[in-house]
């Protein structure tokens with residue numbers, strides 16, 4: 001009987017490990033994955049509560065990012081400065097700790113218990129580390145039925161901590177690289193805009209409008225992020241257009257207009273050379289096709305309807321709206337309300353109706369002043 005029970009318990013533990021590794025390799029948001037893993041650990045190992053502590057980027061504090069148990073909501077966002085308590089100690093030594101009576105332990109930090117009105121008895125704490133990098137700690141509190149955590153509990157917790165640490169490390173590296181990439185793209189775009197005082201901030205605004213439209217039509221978060229980068233780079237080809245032409249006040253001759261139109265293909269050519277190529281594909285399309293129009297009156301290929309790539313259909317609306325509402329040497333620019341009327345006039349002919357509708361609802365929400373527009377999921381660094 002006892003053997004069957006033990007076997008069941010082992011099976012349960014293996015299932016937890018298997019499920020955790022499946023989740024960590026999926027594309028779910030990391031916070032949700034950690035939350036699930038912690039919950040499973042609390043269940044399988046049998047603890048009253050559990051907390052996942054993650055180190056800040058500068059490594060000065062550990063912050064509770066996920067918690068289960070009676071004081072879970074209170075402990076979230078509690079911070080432990082470097083060196084305080086057992087969660088820091090396991091990180092510093094790299095060794096897991098099993099403690100039978102926390103109150104008797106010299107490293108136990110009473111402050112958190114007192115703050116939360118929770119009584120900690122037994123404890124199991126394991127470090128989250130990749131090589132020497134201290135990423136955080138996983139802590140289980142109060143083994144059920146007044147028992148103590150076992151050697152076997154500790155091994156399972158360590159196995160889960162190891163996998164979680166790797167996933168956390170990868171995601172932090174990805175975030176850092178992504179932040180660096182976005183800031184370089186923004187710098188590049190602002191250098192480009194700065195060539196002409198009348199277009200200062202154009203790329204940033206077009207990127208914001210495009211992102212807002214994408215959120216309104218409910219594109220996935222990863223697509224929104226890709227679109228934001230593509231929109232920042234949509235006019236990159238203007239690098240290849242002479243200043244006199246770009247900044248020329250008044251009407252352009254047919255020849256000059258054709259020269260300016262080339263910024264689309266020049267931009268696509270520049271971006272097509274950037275690596276990794278598959279990550280640049282949609283930016284290439286956007287730079288090339290953002291002046292295409294639904295009725296085939298655009299350039300450079302006179303594409304129609306859905307033959308125009310999705311990102312280019314979005315950026316096309318954002319770009320046109322910003323161009324209309326920005327002052328130029330030869331025109332003072334429309335108000336945002338007038339710009340909205342102009343978009344409506346061209347709805348379905350030049351611009352895709354659902355993009356125009358999305359932009360209209362954004363403009364209505366901010367009462368035709370986009371500087372005040374608030375979106376919950378604003379993608380920013």
Ligand SMILES: [Fe+2]
Pocket residue numbers: 234235263290291319
């Ligand atoms: Fe353009």
